[in-house]
Amino acid sequence: MSQIFAHNIRVYYEDTDAGGIVYYANYLKFLERARTEWLRALGIEQDDLLERSVGFVVKRVEMDNHAPARFNDLLSIQTEIVELKRASLMFKQTIISPSGKRLVSALIRVACVDLRIMKPLAIPVFILKEFTRVV
Numbered sequence: 714m715s716q717i718f719a720h721n722i723r724v725y726y727e728d729t730d731a732g733g734i735v736y737y738a739n740y741l742k743f744l745e746r747a748r749t750e751w752l753r754a755l756g757i758e759q760d761d762l763l764e765r766s767v768g769f770v771v772k773r774v775e776m777d778n779h780a781p782a783r784f785n786d787l788l789s790i791q792t793e794i795v796e797l798k799r800a801s802l803m804f805k806q807t808i809i810s811p812s813g814k815r816l817v818s819a820l821i822r823v824a825c826v827d828l829r830i831m832k833p834l835a836i837p838v839f840i841l842k843e844f845t846r847v848v
Contacts, residue, residue, distance in 0.1 A: 715793040716847040718754060720747040724786045735782040740817050741774065744806045747790035748821070755843040766828040767837060772801065773822035780816050787811055794848050800825050800833045802844065 728739045749759060762768060782788055789809040796803035801824045808817040827834040836844070 715795065717791050717793045718747075718751040718847075720750045720790050720792070722746060722788050722790060724782055724784055724788060726784055729784045733784040737778060740776065740778070740782075740808060740819075743788065743790055743808060744792075744817075744819055744821065745771075747792050747806060748804060748823075751792045755847070757840060757843060762840075763828070765837070767834065767840075768826050768828045769823045770826055771821060772824045774819060775821075776817060776819040778817055780810070780814055782808065782810065782816050788816070794844060795820070797841075797844055797848050799835050802836075 722743050724735055728735050730736050752759065788811075791807045791809065793805050794802055795805045801822060804819075804821045804823065806817075806819045806821060807815055810816050825834045825836045825840075826832060
């Protein structure tokens with residue numbers, strides 16, 4: 714079983730619609746931020762990857778909205794790897810309310826690419842080593 718990384722995000726007014734409920738597309742931003750913080754927690758910085766022309770791009774998103782988040786909620790985004798391949802990985806991410814209720818669940822397929830040519834790239838060994846520590 715993979716290790717779960719948790720990252721907290723506060724819902725700001727700008728994240729909501731006129732009724733104070735999070736606009737659905739903003740959940741994708743929250744999930745992206747949590748994956749970035751997950752990389753950072755593993756010691757992998759996006760700017761270092763950019764210098765090496767290595768990028769991780771979202772290939773597929775499957776997201777279910779179970780209940781709304783609201784203005785000023787402090788959400789917990791749980792992130793874990795559920796599949797690790799040569800040039801891609803799949804994350805399972807869950808957004809949890811302050812009361813512990815599951816609000817959003819998502820499966821996100823991310824591909825590793827060579828940014829110079831925008832073609833698939835085997836996940837570099839130094840990154841793969843960190844990923845395998847938490848799978």
